[in-house]
Amino acid sequence: MANGETENDLRGLNEDDSIVCRCEEVAMSEVRKWIAGGYDTPDELKRLLRVGMGPCQGRGCREIILREISSMTGVPVSEIPPGRIRPPAKPVKISLVARDYTGGDGR
Amino acid sequence: MNPAVREAEILVVGGGAAGLCAAAEAAVAGARVLVLESDLHLGGQLVKQTHKFFGSKDEFAGTRGFKIAGKILDEMASCKDKIETVTNANVMGYYPEDGVVTVMVGEDEYFKVKPARIVMATGAQERLIAFPNNDLPGVYGAGAVQTLMNVYGVSPGDRVLMVGAGNIGLIVSYQLMQAGVQVAAILEAMPNIGGYWVHAAKIRRLGVPILLRHTIKAALGDVVVEGAIVRSLANGETFKIDCDIICLAVGLSPTAEILWQAGCEMKYVPELCGYVPIRNARQRTTNDDVWVAGDAAGIEEASSAMVEGRIAGLDAAASLGYEIDESRFGVYEERLKALRSGETASRIRAGLARVSANGFLGGMTSDGFQ
Numbered sequence: 001m002a003n004g005e006t007e008n009d010l011r012g013l014n015e016d017d018s019i020v021c022r023c024e025e026v027a028m029s030e031v032r033k034w035i036a037g038g039y040d041t042p043d044e045l046k047r048l049l050r051v052g053m054g055p056c057q058g059r060g061c062r063e064i065i066l067r068e069i070s071s072m073t074g075v076p077v078s079e080i081p082p083g084r085i086r087p088p089a090k091p092v093k094i095s096l097v098a099r100d101y102t103g104g105d106g107r
Numbered sequence: 108m109n110p111a112v113r114e115a116e117i118l119v120v121g122g123g124a125a126g127l128c129a130a131a132e133a134a135v136a137g138a139r140v141l142v143l144e145s146d147l148h149l150g151g152q153l154v155k156q157t158h159k160f161f162g163s164k165d166e167f168a169g170t171r172g173f174k175i176a177g178k179i180l181d182e183m184a185s186c187k188d189k190i191e192t193v194t195n196a197n198v199m200g201y202y203p204e205d206g207v208v209t210v211m212v213g214e215d216e217y218f219k220v221k222p223a224r225i226v227m228a229t230g231a232q233e234r235l236i237a238f239p240n241n242d243l244p245g246v247y248g249a250g251a252v253q254t255l256m257n258v259y260g261v262s263p264g265d266r267v268l269m270v271g272a273g274n275i276g277l278i279v280s281y282q283l284m285q286a287g288v289q290v291a292a293i294l295e296a297m298p299n300i301g302g303y304w305v306h307a308a309k310i311r312r313l314g315v316p317i318l319l320r321h322t323i324k325a326a327l328g329d330v331v332v333e334g335a336i337v338r339s340l341a342n343g344e345t346f347k348i349d350c351d352i353i354c355l356a357v358g359l360s361p362t363a364e365i366l367w368q369a370g371c372e373m374k375y376v377p378e379l380c381g382y383v384p385i386r387n388a389r390q391r392t393t394n395d396d397v398w399v400a401g402d403a404a405g406i407e408e409a410s411s412a413m414v415e416g417r418i419a420g421l422d423a424a425a426s427l428g429y430e431i432d433e434s435r436f437g438v439y440e441e442r443l444k445a446l447r448s449g450e451t452a453s454r455i456r457a458g459l460a461r462v463s464a465n466g467f468l469g470g471m472t473s474d475g476f477q
Contacts (some may be wrong), residue, residue: 006346019242064235
């Protein structure tokens with residue numbers, strides 16, 4: 001099947017619509033817009049767009065974002081600041097953490 | 108009430124090929140070991156490997172992966188008074204100021220543990236790529252499909268498009284066909300097949316095309332996957348493939364969150380598929396209390412993961428003062444050297460040379476990496 005014959009199938013489909021962060025439903029267009037604006041590190045994009053802040057904590061999108069930054073800025077992935085990775089590695093209910101509370105009034 | 112912080116001599120994070128070998132080795136040396144596994148059962152990726160392994164006899168070449176897991180569990184059972192295992196347990200954080208590790212079991216239990224030593228054997232995660240409609244139900248990681256089929260006995264669909272002709276893409280394609288699922292084609296962006304030819308040949312004999320220099324341009328469908336548009340990287344031509352499942356087998360990356368939190372010096376090494384910790388020949392990282400083994404140390408194969416686990420477990424036990432037979436290190440280093448000797452391992456050797464550099468071999472030889 002040649003190019004022309006897939007035109008109908010591809011109508012309305014744009015690479016920019018690809019989902020980068022499935023947890024927070026962030027599209028490639030958003031990521032590209034901010035990288036083009038100079039926000040070209042994962043930490044900045046995380047604060048702006050919440051990419052990597054959902055249930056998987058960036059396991060799905062971190063690399064896609066690094067590759068996109070690299071291809072747009074020409075900076076090799078190894079030289080892009082990878083971003084700060086903090087606990088918790090997965091979302092946790094606040095009640096579980098609170099159960100361990102021992103500060104202040106000694107509860 | 109002051110909640111108890113549990114103690115452990117050696118905490119092994121991850122109960123897969125590397126972690127279980129580390130646990131067995133450390134326990135045989137006399138150490139008390141706590142193994143935390145995020146899945147519902149031990150064995151990691153081994154439990155879904157229905158094919159026979161290559162590698163070396165010492166790492167059970169010729170045996171099917173899930174049977175290898177059984178052998179390691181038997182070894183652990185021989186010193187079961189030394190090993191405690193907790194499944195469905197996620198390590199949530201490592202706090203370097205006091206060395207406390209937080210753990211969530213299921214979603215309703217939470218505890219702290221302060222281990223003297225840690226072996227990080229957290230494995231890998233599947234790499235994803237972005238394309239339009241990549242969020243449609245029916246787009247899977249190949250590893251996820253393998254788990255569905257081989258662990259849970261669930262068929263993912265009727266007709267699969269596999270993206271990636273590395274070993275995972277090839278093996279999962281073959282196993283899909285064994286399960287009665289059609290494989291429409293295997294796409295590979297590179298000009299050559301990344302996996303072993305023996306796996307590729309089995310698939311070709313069954314008539315499945317392996318399309319080199321082809322990539323996925325878009326998934327099609329309104330509510331679920333109904334097909335895919337594929338593009339040739341050679342001439343830009345696009346065409347449609349009918350399928351209800353798209354399987355991504357485009358690589359793995361080391362799972363490194365807790366290593367970052369532990370302050371281990373990390374380095375991006377493309378040959379090892381991502382950020383991995385700098386370590387010495389005994390798998391010890393720049394955090395003196397932390398060792399690394401298996402895919403978390405760089406994407407390789409289960410055979411070398413098992414040997415790395417043994418080295419890490421043995422060295423962690425030795426660091427606690429347990430008497431060990433030093434000659435074991437030599438034996439394990441020889442095994443690694445053999446596993447990494449071939450042409451296909453040249454990438455691994457190059458990657459390892461980069462994370463073992465800068466004099467951080469602690470006086471130990473780097474021969475195993477040459």
